[in-house]
Amino acid sequence: MSRTDSYPKMLIWLIxxxxxxxxxxxxxxxxxxxSRSKIPVWGELPQFTFTAxxxxxxxxxxxxxxxxxxxxxxxxRCRSACPIMGGNFSELYSLYxxxxxxxxxxxxxxxxxxxLAVLREYAxxxxxxxxxxxxxxxxxxxxxxxCEGGFMLAADDLPGGHTTKFTLVDHLGRIRSYHEGLDSxxxxxxxxxxxxxxxxxx
Amino acid sequence: MKAFTRxxxxxxxxxxxxxxxxxxxxxxxxxxGCPDWPKCFGRWVPPLSVSQLPVDIDPAQFNFALAxxxxxxxxxxxxxxxxxxxxxxxxxxxxxRHPKILIASILAAVLVAFxxxxxxxxxxxxLAPLLVSVHLVIALVIGGLMIYVSQRAxxxxxxxxxxxxxxxxxxxxxxxxxxxxxxxxxILGTQVREAIETAMHDFPLLPDSELIGAVGVMKYxxxxxxxxxxxxxxxxxxxxxKAKNRPSPIVWQSGWSVAGLVLVxxxxxAVLTFVGIPAxxxxxxxxxxxxxxxxxxxSYVALGQAQEG
Numbered sequence: 413m414s415r416t417d418s419y420p421k422m423l424i425w426l427i428x429x430x431x432x433x434x435x436x437x438x439x440x441x442x443x444x445x446x447s448r449s450k451i452p453v454w455g456e457l458p459q460f461t462f463t464a465x466x467x468x469x470x471x472x473x474x475x476x477x478x479x480x481x482x483x484x485x486x487x488x489r490c491r492s493a494c495p496i497m498g499g500n501f502s503e504l505y506s507l508y509x510x511x512x513x514x515x516x517x518x519x520x521x522x523x524x525x526x527x528l529a530v531l532r533e534y535a536x537x538x539x540x541x542x543x544x545x546x547x548x549x550x551x552x553x554x555x556x557x558x559c560e561g562g563f564m565l566a567a568d569d570l571p572g573g574h575t576t577k578f579t580l581v582d583h584l585g586r587i588r589s590y591h592e593g594l595d596s597x598x599x600x601x602x603x604x605x606x607x608x609x610x611x612x613x614x
Numbered sequence: 615m616k617a618f619t620r621x622x623x624x625x626x627x628x629x630x631x632x633x634x635x636x637x638x639x640x641x642x643x644x645x646x647g648c649p650d651w652p653k654c655f656g657r658w659v660p661p662l663s664v665s666q667l668p669v670d671i672d673p674a675q676f677n678f679a680l681a682x683x684x685x686x687x688x689x690x691x692x693x694x695x696x697x698x699x700x701x702x703x704x705x706x707x708x709x710x711r712h713p714k715i716l717i718a719s720i721l722a723a724v725l726v727a728f729x730x731x732x733x734x735x736x737x738x739x740x741l742a743p744l745l746v747s748v749h750l751v752i753a754l755v756i757g758g759l760m761i762y763v764s765q766r767a768x769x770x771x772x773x774x775x776x777x778x779x780x781x782x783x784x785x786x787x788x789x790x791x792x793x794x795x796x797x798x799x800x801i802l803g804t805q806v807r808e809a810i811e812t813a814m815h816d817f818p819l820l821p822d823s824e825l826i827g828a829v830g831v832m833k834y835x836x837x838x839x840x841x842x843x844x845x846x847x848x849x850x851x852x853x854x855x856k857a858k859n860r861p862s863p864i865v866w867q868s869g870w871s872v873a874g875l876v877l878v879x880x881x882x883x884a885v886l887t888f889v890g891i892p893a894x895x896x897x898x899x900x901x902x903x904x905x906x907x908x909x910x911x912x913s914y915v916a917l918g919q920a921q922e923g
Contacts, residue, residue: 422867423874424739426905430878434898437638440683443892444642477749511819597649600740601674603818610819 451605454587458562462519462550466533466540470585471548473585478514480609481581482602484593487522487571488534497576497593501547502538504599513610516545522571523549553565563587578602582609616771618704619820622764625697629757630904632687632694636753637900641689642895645741647680650736652688659838660685691730698726698756701763715766722759725752743811754800754904758911765864765915775922778860786917788850792872793910800915802836810891823890833887840883844876847910852885863919868912875906 413583447531457473464471468602484501485610486494501516508514520526526534531547538545552570559567564587565575589605639645649671650653655661656668660681664673702723709715729752736745769775806829813820813828826833855861855869882899885892 423870426871430898430902433634433901434894435643437634437897438893441642443642444677444679444683447677448643507816507818510817513819553871592672592673596676596740598672600646601672605674607818 435510446609448604449607451588453582454466454589455562455564457581457585457587458502458557458558460550460554460562462554463528464547465528465535465549466543466605468528471546476515476517476581477582477585479513480583480606481515481517481611482606483519483563484577485521485555485565485574486518487520487574488526488530489522490571490574493574493576493594497578498538500593500599501545505538505540507603508544508606511610512544513613514544514606516546517548517550519548519550519555519581521552521555521559521567521574523552523555533583565590580605580609581614618701618708618766619764619767619771621697621789622701622760623688625694625701626757626760626764628690628694628697629753629760630901632690632909633750633753633904634897634901635687635690636749637897639684640723640746640861641897642683644680644683644687645739647677647682647684647745648688648737649675649894652682653735654685654688661702672844688733691733693874695726695730698722698760701760705763709767712766712770712822712879715763715770717783718763718766721755722763725756727755729756740864741811743808745813747808748800750804751801754797756909757904757908761908762915765912765919768921770866774864775864775915779862779920781859781861781865781917781920782853785850785853786914786921788806788846789854789910789914789917791845792843793907793914795839796903796907796910797834799839800907802832802839803899803903804852805832806836807896825891826887837887844880846871851877864910865913865916865920868909868916869908875902875909878902879906884912905923 432552457476459468459473461472463469464475482501482504484497486497488494498518501518504514505516520531526549528549531549535545535547556567556570559565559575563575563579565577565579567574576593578589578591578598579587580589582588588609589602639647648660650656655666655671655676657666661676662666664676667673667676675725698719702719705716705719709719713780732745732749732752736742739745749757761798809829809832810825813825817828820828851869855866859865861869879899879902882895882902885895886899
């Protein structure tokens with residue numbers, strides 16, 4: 413009789429251990445996938461009609477639908493937060509080039525100074541070449557109403573007191589998440605959510 | 615079995631389990647489940663709900679599943695760290711006259727402490743691909759050291775383990791070479807993973823099915839070397855476990871483990887290349903690689919014992 417006859421036992425244990433761990437891995441991966449897909453709906457945006465700088469035409473909620481939208485509130489004279497927010501928007505804008513699933517919407521909180529021409533020039537400076545990033549203008553009172561009532565974000569003392577949050581709005585015009593526009597963690601989670609929600613797009 | 619040998623073997627098994635859970639953290643995307651380190655959302659026990667988050671943290675960051683998966687990996691990591699520390703302390707107390715065991719134990723303890731800190735750097739870098747790879751390689755080195763310590767302690771207790779065996783001369787060198795090739799292959803594998811991660815970062819909406827296409831020349835080099843290793847492994851194992859060698863249980867089992875694992879590995883690799891990159895297959899591919907390098911090392915150390923003994 414060979415010495416080796418009774419040895420397969422340990423190998424069988426190894427195989428069992430691998431199968432148990434594989435099942436565990438399946439469960440864990442499934443759990444995380446489900447948890448990631450649960451992005452809450454914070455509310456639906458109300459109808460609004462502002463003016464798009466690049467066309468001079470009306471632009472409203474219906475124009476946002478069908479794509480994912482990342483929305484921020486800025487003004488071109490702003491020298492504190494906006495350059496950082498604009499830098500982050502620029503980065504995202506070039507990151508998602510080649511896909512029309514994501515649109516960026518910057519709403520001016522300083523319409524008195526930010527004429528359509530000023531906004532167009534600002535867009536040019538940011539490197540915007542197509543309608544994946546649009547700049548909107550409306551009377552300041554309407555902007556305040558949309559920001560506070562629709563986006564549920566603070567809009568005190570405009571233009572200086574505008575929010576630095578980026579809001580992710582899905583293809584049905586619903587608010588899905590808020591992200592701090594000034595830090596990299598906010599950007600990372602925003603990208604994760606975009607990846608997730610893009611799967612639901614037609 | 616002596617307490618030290620038993621502890622070393624348990625620690626080795628725990629280390630390979632930790633390598634698995636570490637891989638699971640990566641493929642499930644839980645690496646940043648806790649955005650801080652060593653605490654998780656500023657707490658020693660991760661939050662159970664958003665309401666427990668510190669006020670200065672953005673609630674969008676919190677995902678219960680991801681936080682707890684990362685946290686459990688850290689807990690197992692601490693447990694393995696303590697086990698290895700215990701092995702080192704016992705080695706210092708009782709194995710001072712056995713420098714191979716002593717040095718390997720202390721080296722493992724130093725490395726595991728470094729690994730804990732380096733894991734924090736992985737989190738701080740927001741999962742920089744290179745740091746993720748370094749984390750894996752260090753883990754494999756620690757696993758290898760623990761195998762070595764366990765096996766040496768075993769032979770100390772049972773010096774006759776390889777007495778009856780008679781392996782062909784020169785085979786040990788080939789097993790050693792196979793081990794080196796397997797380690798090179800692991801490094802190449804991390805390059806494939808890094809390329810996929812970079813592609814996901816640069817083209818965030820690229821579907822998973824197209825990611826493998828973004829891997830450059832490594833897409834061919836890695837499978838090719840894999841095939842070479844598989845053939846070489848079978849030839850070597852075949853010569854190793856022959857009945858006329860009278861192989862010891864350790865050699866017989868590690869040899870057949872190597873032969874079996876290379877086949878599993880080829881199969882999983884083929885799925886990843888041709889079918890897609892489901893997370894479970896990714897973590898299996900990494901873990902089987904870890905087991906494979908471990909099993910080859912066991913054969914190598916055993917052949918060394920056979921030569922001495």
